[in-house]
Amino acid sequence: MDKPTLKLIAKELGISPSTVSKALNNYPDVGEKTRQRVQELAASRKFVPNSVAQSLRQQESKLIGFITPNAVHYFFSNVLNGVIHTAQANGYSVIVLSSEDKIEFEKEQLEILMNKNVDGILLSLTDHTTTYDHINKVVARKMPLVLYDKISKFVNCSKVTINDRKIAHDATRYLIERGCKRIAHIRGALNSITIIDRYLGYKKALKAHGIEADESIVYECNQPTIEEGKRITDLMLKEKIKIDGVLAFTDSLAIGVILRLNELGIKIPEEISVIGFSNSVQTRVVSPSLTTIDQHGFDMGKKAVETLLKEIRARKKKEPVKFENIDVPTEMIIRNSTR
Amino acid sequence: MDKPTLKLIAKELGISPSTVSKALNNYPDVGEKTRQRVQELAASRKFVPNSVAQSLRQQESKLIGFITPNAVHYFFSNVLNGVIHTAQANGYSVIVLSSEDKIEFEKEQLEILMNKNVDGILLSLTDHTTTYDHINKVVARKMPLVLYDKISKFVNCSKVTINDRKIAHDATRYLIERGCKRIAHIRGALNSITIIDRYLGYKKALKAHGIEADESIVYECNQPTIEEGKRITDLMLKEKIKIDGVLAFTDSLAIGVILRLNELGIKIPEEISVIGFSNSVQTRVVSPSLTTIDQHGFDMGKKAVETLLKEIRARKKKEPVKFENIDVPTEMIIRNSTR
């Protein structure tokens, strides 16, 4: 039993395809009895409209593209989950691609999505995205686009982000209020705005509390991994003036710090307090459990889709679109790695 | 500058759309100079063929559907990653849906994918899938389908799985060889074949080593969570004959066990050894680190796509399809929670 089409249903009933279409879509101008007959036969044949044909006809695919820099990552998985959940609730499906943090993939995947005629694109930049032609091409095509999390001011579109600067500021202030005098920061290379903002928030909080920022205890990691966190811990411990607090820009690094300090028998949080970013699953499991920032990935995904759909609808109605900058609230999760 | 079509390019050049099409697709029967002119203009206009139209024309969408029971889950994220990576390498894109372990979602999403005219579907069942009409409908439609991880023998299609029985057997044997005499098992409800097989492997290993299986130390959890692992630990500790080994069917439970034993000051692995399943990120972080089974999710995703593509191609050529049952190798990761 092959896939039934409007045409086949029509022929079987001896009526025209257009009437069948109208009957199935509940148009008012179709006879009650024919409507009945059509709907019954369609049901028994398990007819489903070919959405490719529908897309062609109505010039929309009900598909959105989602590019993540990392598919195996607690935060981004939560974003993805929010995206697919919200999309489905609004009648859209999601094509998922992972740039694997490579800019060549990012370029290629934007092309793929344009070719697939998705109705809109959600994109988080790789850490190596420093040119924007491939992205601005999307904008120039008037393809609805929303950047999330890793964004750039060089692209003119809506953006959904964490307020990294504020939350890094808050976290640093928390450490200070709990008595930390010398707080180190582990950041990544200053490519991504996320990393920059966390760094600035950290510095600003120090300044606000009359602590002079000391660049010698700001460490740049090569990779956001546990091992790297351990390596940097050894560096920190060589400091003459003892460090008593660490703000790591992501959980894995913070956990590396904790594990290394544990190995050396240095007490957390009594001697050193540690804060991470993401509230990933490991943070509850490590001992002591890690104080961290929950970034509400699901909400970010949801907001990103909602913003994108707004733009899609506006464009469709030829209305002017105004780009939005949305801030998703974060939450500090206090656990046992801080006093 | 609106999206260029074959027609527009043709008009601009004063030739017919079909010639343009041929020129762009490098047909042999088109003049060299016209080919040049066409390709140049197409490039300058940044023409990309409308893949919706292509899909309609060629009766294939180059899209595959992927349904996961859980989008925020280490193992399934790895499967997803393998899927999208392999799909892209073969010119396919992936629509991702999460059933959130709800059977109603599973049903709805299979319908969505059929409507979207995907070329094939990858599905892992929910733990509550006990009827199979909605899935067999897909099979009856001759839509290529591959079940992965959570499968059912009641569906006639290709399947990609972990050899759960064997690996549970191996893990149990490992505990026995290391001197464990009384090994508890924490399993889920006996709905999913994964859980059943791990349970059977555990029992078989005991038997093979002359240990009588004792149902009173096989615990059924309500949820695969850390908290539940803790709760069950308390139950285990009430046993008259002291338990000295635990095989938990998933990492979270095993970690719950470890954390609770730590709280009570019971030594791991000296007094009790613990083994989990999945090699999720937490297993490296918990103290002592958890011995577990790496399920190579990426490979599973890769295999699943390859199997599906094979079926898609066979069906396209009207060749007979033979269903495959593929076993993805696992690997035991020995850490510090076992002797």
Added chain:
DNA sequence: TTGTACGCGTTATCAT
């Protein structure tokens, strides 16, 4: 070598 005509499945418009 180039162009014409048709069809993929659907739906909107216009006639009947």
Added chain:
DNA sequence: ATGATAACGCGTACAA
């Protein structure tokens, strides 16, 4: 109330 026709954009068999 129903149907014929055209169109969405592309690709291809066939005609010129």
